[in-house]
Amino acid sequence: MNTVAQCLSLVKKELDANHINYRISNSRPTRAVSSLDEELLYVIRQQIDMDGTYHLTVAAKMGKEKC
Numbered sequence: 084m085n086t087v088a089q090c091l092s093l094v095k096k097e098l099d100a101n102h103i104n105y106r107i108s109n110s111r112p113t114r115a116v117s118s119l120d121e122e123l124l125y126v127i128r129q130q131i132d133m134d135g136t137y138h139l140t141v142a143a144k145m146g147k148e149k150c
Contacts, residue, residue: 091124119143
């Protein structure tokens with residue numbers, strides 16, 4: 084399952100529904116150039132380890148887009 088570029092809330096629902104384990108780590112910009120919406124997180128990186136656990140790196144959405 085490809086989760087990259089998808090809203091984290093939707094990804095979590097899908098993974099939970101399929102009983103897939105996952106871990107989430109947050110990424111932040113080094114400089115605050117524009118405002119971030121910490122409530123809207125998107126998956127920017129995905130790795131799946133040998134036991135099938137998804138390791139997702141997420142970042143806050145910049146701008147006005149909504150999930």
